[in-house]
Amino acid sequence: MATPSSSSSLLDGFKLARVLDQDPKLKSANLLGEFRIAADDGTSNTEQAILIVEKTHFSESFYEQLEGPSNAIFSTLSDLGQNDIYTWILAWFQRPDPAQATTTDPDVKITLIRPATQTHIDKYSAQRKIMVYETPEMYREKVLPWIESFPPSRIQWVYNILEHKKEADSILYEDPDPKKGFIIVPDLKWDQKTTSSLYIQAIVHNRELRSIRDLTKEHVEMLEGIKAEASRVAYEKFGLTGRDGGAEGNVRCFLHYQPSYYHLHVHILASSFTSHPGAVVGQAHLLDDVIDLLKLGVDMKQRTFGFALGSNSKLWSVLYPSS
Secondary structure, eight states: OOOOOGGGGGGTTOEEEEEEEEETTTTEEEEEEEEEEEOTTSOEEEEEEEEEEEEOOOOHHHHHHTTSOOOOEEEEEEEEEEETTEEEEEEEEEOSSGGGGGTSOOSEEEEEESSOOHHHHHHTSOOOEEEEEEOHHHIIIIIHHHHHTSOGGGGHHHHHHHTTSSSGGGOOEEEOOTTTOEEEEEOTTSOSSOGGGOEEEEEESOTTOOSGGGOOGGGHHHHHHHHHHHHHHHHHHHOOOOGGGSSTTOEEEEEESSOSSSSOEEEEEETTOOOOTTSSTTTEEEHHHHHHHHHTTOOGGGSOEEEEEETTSHHHHHHOTTO
């Protein structure tokens, strides 16, 4: 269990501007706010930030606490880690006895994005989702040039993981081969305790692979390796079982198109974790299906891909500049 520390200063000065989105079912909220930054000359300016606040999973100790009085006032914070502009925090509500704050499970998990750009604000705002059917021509003439325009700093946090600059102590498995290797780490949206909601991901070392569009038959061995190691890690490190109590079938592996960032990665969920918003038709492509298509010789650059796209997204304006 993470314990509180001096990280409580991470949110000092945060001022809420507006609620970008909220989901009562998932008990989460995306909040836009700002920090006031003081300069050496006595002036100050503001820095936009997004807080993604979500309820942590209820544990047995939570139910036991309901047997007695419990007042909940947001107070103590614990820093889970930081990578580039992202910081992950666990938070406890204040108890009548302050000593209880460090002996209970955290009440909420927070993702802090600071500084937040307009791209982040658009991503986490409520918006209309529309199905788009991206033809090979659309990809070649519009999407690919857009992806290639991104500065490397946009995914620096991914390179930090691959280069062991961040999250090195969280690595679950690594094949260091620069062409066919990959690294498996927990997704920081997972509490790393609740096996029914297991969420880890594999990030490939090959920086030439940006999305499912770049995959060819020569990458089958790497993808099959990801599938095998994902099942083994989930079974051996977290006790997640599949068919006949073994590892087979214990996880569901898929790729997103469009992905949230353009460096090839595979999402790995517990097979029973069906409510995850990223595991839906119109975004998720099962790794087994992708492998099968590649073995059949399908050219991913010549396929038409259907996906749900938010009307606020930059890609929408790239594909449909006049709408």
